[in-house]
Amino acid sequence: MSADHPAAGPHTQGLDTMIGIVWRTRRRGILIGVLALGGSLIGTAAAVAGLYDTPSKIHTYAAAVTAGSALAAINGHVEGIDSLGGVIQDEFGFLASFLLPLLGIALVAGSTRREEESGRLETILGGRITRHQPVLAALLVAAAAILGMSVLFAAGLVVCGVPVSGAILYSAALGALAFVFAGLAALLAQLVPHTRGVYTGSLTVLAAAYVLRGVGDTTKSGLALLSPLGWAEKAAPFGDQRWWLLTIPVVAGLAAGAGAVRLAGRRDLGSAVLRGRAGPECASRFRRGPIGFAAWLHLPATAGWLAGAVLLTAMMGALSRQLLDALAGNPALTNAMGVAGDRPLDGFVAATQLYLAVIAAGFLVQAIGTLRAEEAGGRLASRLSGTLSRSRWLFAHGTVILGGLALIVAGSSLVLALSTAWSVGDTGEFGAIVSAGLDYLPAELVLAGVALALFGLWPRGLGFAWAAFAAVAFIALLGPGLNLARWVLDLSPITYVGGPPRGAVDAGSLAALAITAVALVMLGFLGFRRRDLSES
Amino acid sequence: MTDPTHVIHSQQLTKTFGKVRALDGLDLAVRPGEVHGFLGPNGAGKSTTIRILLGLIRATGGRVELFGADPWRDAASLHGRLAYVAGDVALWPGLTGGQCLDVIGATHGRVDERRRADLIERFELDPTKRIRDYSKGNRQKVALIAALAAGADLLILDEPTSGLDPLMEQAFQNCVRERRDAGVTVLLSSHLLDEVEALADRVSIIRRGRTVTTGTLADLRRNSRTSVHAVTTEEPGSLAHAAGVADYVSERLDGHVDIRFTIDAHHLDAMIGTLHAARIHTLTVAPPSLDALFLRSYGDAPEARATAATFAENTR
Ligand SMILES: Nc1ncnc2c1ncn2[C@@H]1O[C@H](COP(=O)(O)OP(=O)(O)OP(=O)(O)O)[C@@H](O)[C@H]1O
Numbered sequence: 001m002s003a004d005h006p007a008a009g010p011h012t013q014g015l016d017t018m019i020g021i022v023w024r025t026r027r028r029g030i031l032i033g034v035l036a037l038g039g040s041l042i043g044t045a046a047a048v049a050g051l052y053d054t055p056s057k058i059h060t061y062a063a064a065v066t067a068g069s070a071l072a073a074i075n076g077h078v079e080g081i082d083s084l085g086g087v088i089q090d091e092f093g094f095l096a097s098f099l100l101p102l103l104g105i106a107l108v109a110g111s112t113r114r115e116e117e118s119g120r121l122e123t124i125l126g127g128r129i130t131r132h133q134p135v136l137a138a139l140l141v142a143a144a145a146i147l148g149m150s151v152l153f154a155a156g157l158v159v160c161g162v163p164v165s166g167a168i169l170y171s172a173a174l175g176a177l178a179f180v181f182a183g184l185a186a187l188l189a190q191l192v193p194h195t196r197g198v199y200t201g202s203l204t205v206l207a208a209a210y211v212l213r214g215v216g217d218t219t220k221s222g223l224a225l226l227s228p229l230g231w232a233e234k235a236a237p238f239g240d241q242r243w244w245l246l247t248i249p250v251v252a253g254l255a256a257g258a259g260a261v262r263l264a265g266r267r268d269l270g271s272a273v274l275r276g277r278a279g280p281e282c283a284s285r286f287r288r289g290p291i292g293f294a295a296w297l298h299l300p301a302t303a304g305w306l307a308g309a310v311l312l313t314a315m316m317g318a319l320s321r322q323l324l325d326a327l328a329g330n331p332a333l334t335n336a337m338g339v340a341g342d343r344p345l346d347g348f349v350a351a352t353q354l355y356l357a358v359i360a361a362g363f364l365v366q367a368i369g370t371l372r373a374e375e376a377g378g379r380l381a382s383r384l385s386g387t388l389s390r391s392r393w394l395f396a397h398g399t400v401i402l403g404g405l406a407l408i409v410a411g412s413s414l415v416l417a418l419s420t421a422w423s424v425g426d427t428g429e430f431g432a433i434v435s436a437g438l439d440y441l442p443a444e445l446v447l448a449g450v451a452l453a454l455f456g457l458w459p460r461g462l463g464f465a466w467a468a469f470a471a472v473a474f475i476a477l478l479g480p481g482l483n484l485a486r487w488v489l490d491l492s493p494i495t496y497v498g499g500p501p502r503g504a505v506d507a508g509s510l511a512a513l514a515i516t517a518v519a520l521v522m523l524g525f526l527g528f529r530r531r532d533l534s535e536s
Numbered sequence: 537m538t539d540p541t542h543v544i545h546s547q548q549l550t551k552t553f554g555k556v557r558a559l560d561g562l563d564l565a566v567r568p569g570e571v572h573g574f575l576g577p578n579g580a581g582k583s584t585t586i587r588i589l590l591g592l593i594r595a596t597g598g599r600v601e602l603f604g605a606d607p608w609r610d611a612a613s614l615h616g617r618l619a620y621v622a623g624d625v626a627l628w629p630g631l632t633g634g635q636c637l638d639v640i641g642a643t644h645g646r647v648d649e650r651r652r653a654d655l656i657e658r659f660e661l662d663p664t665k666r667i668r669d670y671s672k673g674n675r676q677k678v679a680l681i682a683a684l685a686a687g688a689d690l691l692i693l694d695e696p697t698s699g700l701d702p703l704m705e706q707a708f709q710n711c712v713r714e715r716r717d718a719g720v721t722v723l724l725s726s727h728l729l730d731e732v733e734a735l736a737d738r739v740s741i742i743r744r745g746r747t748v749t750t751g752t753l754a755d756l757r758r759n760s761r762t763s764v765h766a767v768t769t770e771e772p773g774s775l776a777h778a779a780g781v782a783d784y785v786s787e788r789l790d791g792h793v794d795i796r797f798t799i800d801a802h803h804l805d806a807m808i809g810t811l812h813a814a815r816i817h818t819l820t821v822a823p824p825s826l827d828a829l830f831l832r833s834y835g836d837a838p839e840a841r842a843t844a845a846t847f848a849e850n851t852r
């Protein structure tokens with residue numbers, strides 16, 4: 001057929017083919033990502049709409065939120081918050097800042113550098129596809145997916161009762177945010193040799209963008225306009241509606257994408273602009289042992305999660321003075337936030353610890369996912385072909401992951417306690433803050449138990465551990481705000497901790513969580529000892 | 537029950553993955569100190585067998601013993617005596633080649649540091665490069681050096697030389713011979729017939745999860761058909777229906793008789809007598825090439841089964 005249409009040229013034809021390949025190989029992930037994200041955004045919006053169904057309720061919410069700039073640091077400074085759309089935007093502030101960029105990054109990284117690294121791209125480029133077309137196709141498919149998600153979300157918002165223009169601008173701003181990061185990921189995929197580098201690089205930029213936006217919003221300086229997250233926010237869909245601001249992310253995304261396409265056309269396949277150097281000839285004694293080796297394997301990801309957790313807690317702690325000041329002048333806010341009179345910081349610390357618990361749970365699921373990746377990549381077979389037994393291998397990894405968890409939770413809780421003490425000028429809360437962090441450990445370990453049990457019994461189903469994590473994160477971050485039903489809240493192990501230091505912790509519940517976690521972990525161990533290794 | 541006469545011994549081994557029957561009654565016996573070639577077409581079950589021997593997966597049925605012990609139950613302790621090279625070498629991309637050697641070596645217990653250095657030199661490997669920056673062949677070398685440097689009694693090699701250049705292939709063969717001379721047993725799964733011919737003392741050929749044939753290469757040859765092309769002056773009367781003769785074709789050419797047929801090696805002597813009586817003009821007798829031999833064992837031809845059956849009888 002191709003020979004009959006020379007006019008079409010290899011150019012457009014190759015692109016069509018390439019788009020087809022990207023779509024066919026990735027459609028499941030794309031559809032799940034778009035539907036899950038769009039669906040949960042709409043579901044949350046509907047819940048918010050149901051909860052804040054009168055102007056006076058919305059007004060109370062707005063008053064509570066605008067009073068403390070600490071919350072602006074987390075969720076952003078929402079213009080026009082005194083409206084249903086504004087409340088939704090504020091509720092989404094934290095989650096959307098990460099989920100949408102992640103969508104953009106994942107859409108592109110998975111079909112560019114990962115394919116190149118695996119050698120599959122080489123097979124494709126052996127056909128009638130020119131070098132720049134794969135990345136272009138990946139960007140086009142990503143843009144289409146993002147557009148689909150935005151349209152879905154806008155429609156959902158309108159159904160929930162949000163004004164049409166605001167709904168469209170808000171979804172477009174979120175879509176543009178995802179698009180910027182898709183472009184960035186495409187560019188990074190040309191610069192660094194490995195998929196992991198693409199994620200590390202984009203997430204670093206995202207963290208910087210988050211801090212910039214947070215600092216900009218709390219200090220009311222123009223700093224937020226330097227951040228892609230600020231662009232979305234300052235478009236003010238429920239305030240002044242600055243449509244023109246969308247041109248910044250669109251142009252930035254296009255520029256990054258164009259740069260990526262250009263680079264891809266010029267560089268060698270499999271090459272990268274930034275390359276690794278030679279390394280040591282021998283492995284240290286420590287790294288040869290099972291524990292040392294596991295530590296080496298988990299180190300980069302652990303460092304990333306730790307950095308994120310420390311960043312969050314340091315920022316929150318540093319802002320606690322401002323929150324106290326706001327509370328002092330506003331008794332209504334004190335009530336609205338449910339803060340007890342004698343220990344005004346407790347509610348604030350409790351909220352931060354909840355975020356920290358979600359981060360820690362994410363670390364655990366990711367770390368156990370690494371074990372599965374070792375197995376699926378065939379490296380576990382290499383590891384077990386020596387005298388290392390399965391139990392010792394898993395035990396070594398379990399120990400290292402536990403160590404990582406302790407480091408993240410204790411370290412960030414310490415940072416929160418220190419920065420709070422520094423900001424408020426009072427160390428009275430120090431112990432309570434740290435112990436609140438530790439109280440969450442059993443609940444976090446239940447999630448690790450779920451992941452490990454899946455790894456031991458049904459390794460191909462490890463994705464369900466991520467689903468469990470998503471549910472836990474959703475319930476923890478949005479559950480209280482959305483007044484979710486009791487039984488829904490009770491699905492999450494984190495609920496049983498009781499929300500310290502504001503809420504009371506029941507030792508019995510913690511013990512029950514710990515026992516559950518231990519039982520699940522044992523199940524995972526036993527299952528893993530008995531099953532076949534599977535690389536598919 | 538221990539079996540001192542075999543390093544590896546499996547009988548009626550089966551393994552199913554869901555509906556797929558990967559092994560279907562596989563017999564394999566590897567004697568101490570031999571290099572045992574393990575052959576079979578793609579998907580025959582070689583890697584599956586090897587993964588069972590390593591205790592990475594568990595047999596569904598049948599018996600299997602490694603050094604007289606159960607490879608699933610005693611995996612870790614048995615691995616102290618063996619070293620393994622996987623068909624699809626998977627290493628940690630962030631480590632250098634040298635670090636990988638040490639990490640793998642640490643799980644093998646005994647590593648001969650002198651031999652490690654010597655092997656690095658012989659295989660011309662740069663141990664300071666990261667695995668991700670190695671070519672495919674160089675990654676393969678890392679796995680090979682790790683296995684050859686280990687103080688193991690048994691080497692299990694699953695297509696160990698895929699990706700090696702001919703020079704390195706030569707180096708590999710020399711190394712394997714040295715290990716064998718040092719008393720090490722080797723199970724060598726391979727698709728390279730030259731390699732098997734150069735190294736293997738005995739071979740087992742499997743197809744569809746079942747052992748088709750086992751024995752020395754000489755045995756295999758002896759039990760295969762030899763092709764004969766003769767030009768004689770007269771028609772050799774009874775040859776077409778003589779014992780052991782098949783594929784008989786004869787035609788008259790320029791006053792001579794041109795005859796082609798195949799014959800199994802046991803009847804060669806009688807055949808030569810018959811031809812001689814018909815006054816031989818020219819005679820070519822070609823023993824079966826190794827390729828033909830394997831093709832026959834791999835393929836589905838009924839003749840292959842017949843050959844295998846007589847062969848199995850003779851080796852029992
Ligand atoms: N984990 C698995 N799940 C399902 N089927 C499998 C699995 N592992 C192997 N098989 C099947 O078992 C059969 C034997 O595979 P095996 O890898 O042992 O073949 P092989 O002899 O090593 O082939 P090759 O020469 O191509 O390496 C094949 O049909 C394969 O598809």
Ligand SMILES: [Mg+2]
Pocket residue numbers: 582583584623694
């Ligand atoms: Mg194989």
